[in-house]
Amino acid sequence: MTGAASPIWHPCTQHALQPQMTPILRGEGAYLHASDGRRIIDAIASWWVVTHGHCHPPIVQAIQAQAERLDQVIFAGHTHEPAEQVAAGLLELAPPGLTHVFFSDSGATCVEVALKMALGYFRNIGEPRTRIVVMQHSYHGDTIGAMSVGARGVFNAAYEPLLFDVAVVPFPAAGAEQAALDALAAICKRDRPAAFIVEPLVLGAGGMLTYPASVLREMHRICRAFGVLFIADEVMTGWGRTGTLFACEQAEIAPDIACYAKGLTGGALPLAVTLCNEAIFAAHLSTDRARTFFHSSSYTANPIACAAACANLELWRRPETRARIGSLAAAQERCLARFRYDERFSDLRRCGTITALDVQAEERGYLAEVGPQLQAFFRDSDVLLRPLGHTIYVMPPYCVTPGDLDAIYSAIDEAVDHVL
Numbered sequence: 318m319t320g321a322a323s324p325i326w327h328p329c330t331q332h333a334l335q336p337q338m339t340p341i342l343r344g345e346g347a348y349l350h351a352s353d354g355r356r357i358i359d360a361i362a363s364w365w366v367v368t369h370g371h372c373h374p375p376i377v378q379a380i381q382a383q384a385e386r387l388d389q390v391i392f393a394g395h396t397h398e399p400a401e402q403v404a405a406g407l408l409e410l411a412p413p414g415l416t417h418v419f420f421s422d423s424g425a426t427c428v429e430v431a432l433k434m435a436l437g438y439f440r441n442i443g444e445p446r447t448r449i450v451v452m453q454h455s456y457h458g459d460t461i462g463a464m465s466v467g468a469r470g471v472f473n474a475a476y477e478p479l480l481f482d483v484a485v486v487p488f489p490a491a492g493a494e495q496a497a498l499d500a501l502a503a504i505c506k507r508d509r510p511a512a513f514i515v516e517p518l519v520l521g522a523g524g525m526l527t528y529p530a531s532v533l534r535e536m537h538r539i540c541r542a543f544g545v546l547f548i549a550d551e552v553m554t555g556w557g558r559t560g561t562l563f564a565c566e567q568a569e570i571a572p573d574i575a576c577y578a579k580g581l582t583g584g585a586l587p588l589a590v591t592l593c594n595e596a597i598f599a600a601h602l603s604t605d606r607a608r609t610f611f612h613s614s615s616y617t618a619n620p621i622a623c624a625a626a627c628a629n630l631e632l633w634r635r636p637e638t639r640a641r642i643g644s645l646a647a648a649q650e651r652c653l654a655r656f657r658y659d660e661r662f663s664d665l666r667r668c669g670t671i672t673a674l675d676v677q678a679e680e681r682g683y684l685a686e687v688g689p690q691l692q693a694f695f696r697d698s699d700v701l702l703r704p705l706g707h708t709i710y711v712m713p714p715y716c717v718t719p720g721d722l723d724a725i726y727s728a729i730d731e732a733v734d735h736v737l
Contacts, residue, residue, distance in 0.1 A: 322336070334689065348371070358717075361711070362714050365580075371714070392420065396618075404590075407592065410563075422614050424552035425460040431593075432449065438546065447511055453488040454488050456516075465480040490526075494529075516551075517559075517564035518530065519553070531568070547570075548574045549575045551563050552589070555580060559670075560669030562639075575592045587622065588623065645670045645717065653667055662677060676691070678737070688704045694731070698731070
């Protein structure tokens with residue numbers, strides 16, 4: 318990890334500007350331990366995946382035990398107990414009406430699965446619907462379908478020839494909620510689309526933008542009225558991030574298709590699922606093999622990853638896990654309050670355990686120079702924060718302590734002072 322330059326090409330990294338990576342030896346709770354002895358607070362849950370904490374003992378033990386029994390098996394024509402337990406457990410916890418579970422291995426992949434389910438449903442019932450509706454500023458992943466339904470910009474400009482066309486609904490910003498709802502209704506009536514895909518309550522990579530549950534509920538109602546499938550991308554918003562286990566709970570809605578990943582294994586291993594209702598599954602159920610749902614991954618429902626998910630689901634059945642979410646949400650609100658009247662910041666916001674605030678820099682957006690400058694300061698302060706341009710957000714593991722949060726927000730205070 319030292320000496321000659323590494324041949325590794327890192328994600329979302331401009332190596333010309335950041336040639337050196339931070340070697341990490343181990344993780345424990347809310348901390349990462351670097352090879353030079355530094356102890357780093359993981360304030361973004363290592364890209365939003367770690368929920369209960371790094372190397373959480375019940376999940377580690379489940380992984381170890383499963384690795385000694387069954388490491389991998391083709392999931393076409395076969396099944397295994399960890400996968401059966403995960404599917405049953407998910408259907409107990411997920412919004413009512415979701416009846417079937419399709420396994421994959423990443424957030425982007427489970428979104429691809431959701432889109433293919435929607436198009437396959439309409440093809441199989443003989444209704445020519447193919448258009449997808451999306452929300453402005455959304456992000457759903459970096460594979461072709463997922464990029465197509467996300468915001469167009471620096472993330473995917475080079476790949477524009479590969480992307481399919483979508484209809485876009487304006488983001489329901491404060492004061493403009495009705496305009497967004499009217500736009501969705503107009504598109505649904507005019508285009509008769511197949512599906513509307515949305516990040517419930519919080520748009521992640523789009524800048525941690527938030528909107529109320531009442532708007533989510535009304536968007537769901539509009540889709541129902543026009544027979545448009547409602548896809549909830551809860552890859553980031555699931556597993557307690559918004560204050561409830563799943564964000565859709567706050568709107569009291571059941572999507573036709575739901576995407577879960579990231580925290581599904583507590584952040585220990587890659588695993589994702591796409592849940593759908595009975596009608597979508599039934600449209601693919603036939604003695605005609607041409608109506609098969611043609612999607613696969615070599616590691617579909619990997620037994621070791623499923624064992625980690627089983628341990629995670631068991632943790633979510635415990636009242637103390639849910640209580641920890643409420644405690645962290647309240648602590649986050651208190652910490653954010655220190656900047657409430659600070660002119661260096663604007664648009665302070667919180668949704669559940671997630672907080673975000675915008676730095677009053679001259680340049681705004683994902684490529685704003687203030688972003689890497691802030692990130693460098695945080696790195697030197699032993700705090701893992703990765704601003705989205707001029708937007709700083711805090712999304713820690715749920716085991717973070719009040720002292721950890723104080724250190725995180727003090728680093729934000731000092732970083733902005735230093736950069737501005």
